[in-house]
Amino acid sequence: MAEAVRDAFGHTLVQLARENSDIVVLDADLATSTRVVYFAQEFPERFFQMGVAEQNMMGVAAGMALMGKIPFVSTFGVFASRRACDQVAISVAHCRLNVKIVGAYSGIVSGNNGATHQAVEDVGIMRAIPHIVVVDPSDGVETEQVVRAIVAYDGPVYLRVTRDVWPRVSPEGYNFVLGKAVQVREGVDVTLIGSGMMSSQCVEATHILSRSGIDARVLHMPTLKPIDVEAIVKAAEETGGIVTAENHNIYGGLGSAVAEVLAEHAPALMKRVGIQDCYGECGGNAELLCKYGMSPQHIAEAAQSVLQGRNYSVRRL
Amino acid sequence: MSSLSEQEIRRLEEIARRIRCRTVRTISEAGVGHVGGCLSEADILTALYFHVMKLDPQRPDWDDRDRFVLSKGHGAVGLYSTLAERGYFSPELLKTFGRINSAFQVHPDMHMVPGIEISTGALAQGLSAALGIALAARLDGKAFHVYCLIGDGESQEGQIWEAAQTAAHYKADNLTVILDYNGVQLLGPVSEIMEIAPVADKWRSFNWAVVEIDGHDMRQIITALEFAEEIKARPCIVIAHTTKGKGVSYMEGKAAWHGKPPNEKQLAQALVDLGCDRAGDAYG
Structure with missing residues (x-):
């Protein structure tokens, strides 16, 4: 466990x-x-x-x-x-x-x-x-x-x-370095950048995307400041599109930090999965992630829309 | 208790006068600073830095020094003038006060000026830090004492009372707080802006030892601080009744002089009032 x-x-x-x-x-x-x-x-x-x-x-x-x-x-x-x-x-x-x-x-x-x-x-x-x-x-x-x-x-x-148990993201032999991101899944079509427990939801999302033939990379970003500029630029250059997923408002957190890096260093189409500028409510974790647009399904849909170059808006499941 | 001769009292009073002169001149020349509260605290700072506290200006980082935290960070110039007078740095440096690239910020910065224990200016935060120093000192078996000066307007902050409650809970008898109770804040009398009275009763009810003194009577200040240091099993507050703008005729008790620097003409009058225009006075 x-x-x-x-x-x-x-x-x-x-x-x-x-x-x-x-x-x-x-x-x-x-x-x-x-x-x-x-x-x-x-x-x-x-x-x-x-x-x-x-x-x-x-x-x-x-x-x-x-x-x-x-x-x-x-x-x-x-x-x-x-x-x-x-x-x-x-x-x-x-x-x-x-x-x-x-x-x-x-x-x-x-x-x-x-x-x-x-x-x-x-x-x-x-x-x-x-x-x-x-x-x-x-x-x-x-x-x-x-x-x-x-x-x-x-x-x-x-x-x-965080309070609860989430699926393990850290790879075998993982060595955390302050300020460094870690690639936890290879992929070439799009990069899902997660922080905290949302990185586990990104990994889940890759399975959904695989079924559509999309090979998504997952970059786990444990340090939000200082952010790993090099890893973000590399992901943008190698996979083109970026989706961020955070257990936080989409303003001010991981999505904002990644957007800042992309805008200055490697402009790329990106979507932010996270809390859509609102306060939450009671409920189970899975229910909350689903209702507030943060489930693996939402991450997968954001990735697909990035790939299609479409505007993405949260759909209530 | 140390013996307190008339000669020693006169020595300290003379130092306080010089500190006040330096303070008004520095603030006037910079065109910024909180002159009223700097003048009300001057006798307290003099007593601490020239008689009560164990310190070494040549070794501001000496592990066993007594600590002083200026929680009312607006009194920075009073503290700078005191530190300069005590030999922590050249008084000449105060000419840069409040200017770009100066170490002497309008509220004190611990990384810029030797002798400043922690940066303050956001009111009430210094008291919590002083308590943290006191609790850590006890953990380390250190014998030094922690002194913290708070203001009366500052006492309207909730954090003051969080810290008061915590210090008493931990029986922090290595902490002494001094309240510079000049009764005036930026917009007017404390009693009109937000009454803090009966403030002595409040501290008593928070399980602090309370001493009330005339904060401009050097003998009373020192006697109270030495008494406070001896108290066991609870922290002590010295409520020092003071006068805002003390020593300058036209400033005394006036809210207008909370944060207004005196102009050249007003400075001249202030220096006369403080006796700083005498021949041979370094600040004339």
Whole structure:
């Protein structure tokens, strides 16, 4: 059974904390959901319960980073990005402090909590804040490497952490490198670029496309900032068309980042699959992906329309 | 407690006067800066940097130094003038304040000026950072003390009270907050814009030790800060009743001087008021 990103995050953090006594964790009363509870159990003296007060939590983390700590600030993505936005910008990013901000239950697939708990704009917010590295891993295998990499990296990071188990995307022998994309499926007709759990939906979409004789490439983009320009340009030049798929609003996230690269370096026809500038609602993950135009079927249709050079609009399944 | 001679009090008062002179001159010449709040905080900063805090201007990164966080980042020039007077950098550098390419930003930047612990200017954020320093220091078994200066307008921010609640919860007795209670904010009296009184009762109810003093009485300031450092098992706030624009006749208590720099003629009057026009005064 594959491991959910949140579980891999929680377990890896404990492993790293055994080697690195500078790691501290700050929680806003969500430790069991975010899985920093594992850390709290093993390192109670380094676990700081901050209560339901995210703005102060972000600032306290900044102060701890000044003292050489590596604070992991853990809450839901909606609160990390929106509630504490000014603290992230001024106390963490402007000061270029070594704070790791962990936004759990990212995107629309957030454990049937509905719109208030679905982070659909967190990547856009964090990407727009100078100095912040933004990472959106796909599965547990990758997450373990991501957590190691961001501890090794000295600077502010926003890490997206999904709640549930999604099909594994990481290839055998995968080696995550901060800022680098990874090709998880070869293909020549079109490239599907995914981030987070949506990369698994891209892989699913390739099976649908195969039935129509379309050989789609899948490029997984775990680091959303800095974005891997070289990999995007290569995909555009080699396959012509691009489809992005993200667990986020189509504004400000992966689709925007890829569009920026294509427009400046390698203009190509592209379509963006993601949340179409709206808030979500309650429901199961598969139902939400289907209703909000983010299912493998939607990705496949976007790819077909790119190939046909047609305008694509979301069809309700 | 250290003995506090009349001579020492007079020494500190003279330093505070020089800091005020530097402050009004810097702000006037730059044409930018928050002069009223810089003048109200000057005695507090003098007490901290010249009597209370363990520090070494030659080693601003010394691990065991006491920390000071200017949460009311608008008071930057008061802090710059204090640091310059204390020997962290040449006072000449303050001539660049507020200009392009200057290290001396209108709100302080930790990466540009030695002695600035963290960049502030977005109100209330400094207090949380100061608490973070205090909690990390305790984790590391460090004995230094953390001081944080907040403003009264700043006390309208919710984050101040999040931090207050958290510091008391963690019994952060290595943190002392000083409230520069000058009673005036940008648009008018705090009591009219958004009343914070009874602010001492609020801090008491948040389980803080509370001391109220005249924030321009050097002996009271130092006695209160030394008392605060001794308190165990809870953080302490020193509520310093101050006067906005302290020392400059036409500025005192006036909201108009929150963020308005004095012009050349007004500067001349300010320097007279502060006694900076005396022969041999470095700031005349």
